Amino acid sequence: MKVGLFIPCYVDALYPEAGVATYKLLKHFGIDVSYPEKQTCCGQPMGNAGFERMAKPLARKFDDMFKDFDYVVAPSASCAAYVKVFYPHILEGEHECVSSKKIMDIVEFLHDVLKITSLPGRFNHVVSVHNSCHGVRELGLSSPSELNVPQFNKIIDLLKLIDGITIKEPERKDECCGFGGMFSVEETAVSIRMGEDKIERHMATGAEYVTGPDSSCLMHMAGIAKRENKNIKFVHVSQILAAGL
């Protein structure tokens, strides 16, 4: 099985450790992993800001770059969701979009494709799971709290494979943290308040770490926590899963 690794721009620059952990996890399960070096960004920041036309050349390149892989795996739920949900429409009229069918977040891939049942390593900490909006409502990593559907959470399923970990979920388990790309710089007051509320609920679980599939939400909350000197750490879920690798 050939997997193309998609390391979104901001993960590349700010959180390479999440990329490394994702790579290690895939290698651990014997996957043939490649990283096409010409990749940059999926285009979501521009699309969400109202400039989807600027995302089009990126979508075109992305679709071409990853067309020969069986799967494309990314350590970022929101970016994966953008490719999955928006690319078919962005590339409409050009050619059939293939990457939208191949893209997966690392959690989804481990859970649904590899169906892993064990992982080495320990993580002797209390973690609060951050169910990020696009992971929940676009990728289906967990059952959305608004819907009357059977309850599940793929992130928690995977974390349970790690020894020593105590897993919590905050009150309002999938309420938005307020990042939203340019929303955070355009609607600063509401975005910060949402982030503060979210951090508070994560901390109320007694967690030492907040973990989730989306480094962008973690970046937003970490930024607020840093400014306000909150005693809580943020770590991408792939890093916990790769703790023993």
Added chain:
Amino acid sequence: MSTIHSKNAEIFNKDRAKTTWHDQTFWALREKHDNMAEQLPEWEELRSHASDIKCHTITHLADYLEKFSANLESRGVIVHWAADASEFNETVLDILKSHNVSKMVKSKSMLTEECEMNPYLEKHGIDVVETDLGERILQLLNQKPSHIVVPASHLKREEVGRVFEQKGISKEIGNYDPTYLTRCARYSLRKEFMDAGAGMTGCNFGVADTGDIVVCTNEGNADMSTSMPKLHIVAMGIEKLVPDYDSLAVFLRLLCRCGTGQPTTAFTSHFRQARPGAEMHVVLVDNGRSDIIADKEHWQTLKCIRCGACMNTCPVYRRSGGYSYTYFIPGPIGVNLGMLHDPQKHSENVSACSLCLSCDNVCPAEVAPGSQIYLWRQSLEALGKANKMKKIMSVGMSVLFNNPALYNTALKFAPLANIVPESITNIGHLNPWGVGHGNPEFAKKSFRRLWREGLK
């Protein structure tokens, strides 16, 4: 980089305690929705069924409108057609004048807000009395609704008590007990019901098959408004139609569970004809709705049944309040309806969304207001309403991301940004990220560099 909404939201958020209270008040309604949804195993089926019914009805609207009006007329109800807000207002005034009515009681109608009917009628000498408790309070305070279902929920009971004292409705000064205040309102309204020459109601659903006007209230005020005066006027948007009783049942199960978290409203009244010696008029209003049907991207907005669930779940609405939006309907659906009504006037609400898509999931008619906001953002540039700063940033990213060589160079030097002290970067208007965030640190080595150095 701000919008009218973001500026208003900033002011709203200055009162931290009030923001907390507002957020919790509406989150409580969201939780009630969840409890209701959990109790019905067929919940998700109901939602998609509701969406299908609305899609069908909207795309066959002319036929259903003919059937509906013919059914009403067969029982002597007088049906009027209004192309826009001013035609609606004039029609209502004509009916009132021809009956020498100087006072009209009315139950809640968002359509009359949309058409700004009250000020128009008042200008022409008609005394309009709101009878929904929330609407009545707002009328006394000269305020607009901050929510479509619970219009005065942004107010505290003390504020209500004080205005009741000022208007002589409450005699016990300083008594802000909700039960007491409600009783005061009831006594005062009772007199208005007796005096009024006409009663107006809105219409939650019009049943085409039977010609029923279905009105849902929790206070029975629609029934009082139509039982005392001998003239009943119904204000109704043309999108309110459902084909028959079976389809009505789907919506009656959803409306209140979604809106206020009750299994049903206390009163669900069907008005079919005037009682003996009385007259009933129905004014069917278009006011842009036909144009919405023709809008390829946004026509499904017409499926909205005005339950308010999207507001209750919206993390932005809960933390910015109804008045932070420029359109009279706030929250996710209001952002959409405002853009459909007048995009030049209401484009500054489009920022009020983090695209969390919770509203898409609570909407009983699967309107997907959040996903629609993403689409509206794409149209801002053509409307000449794109934010300049956002455009500059997007163009900058576009150049960077479309040139892998340039992107590589940028990554190489990015860690240098780590050594710039935050005191320099935190200039609010130049770096809005710095308003509430510490800076993220660029990694010493990017992922691609680690890869090249032998990660594989």
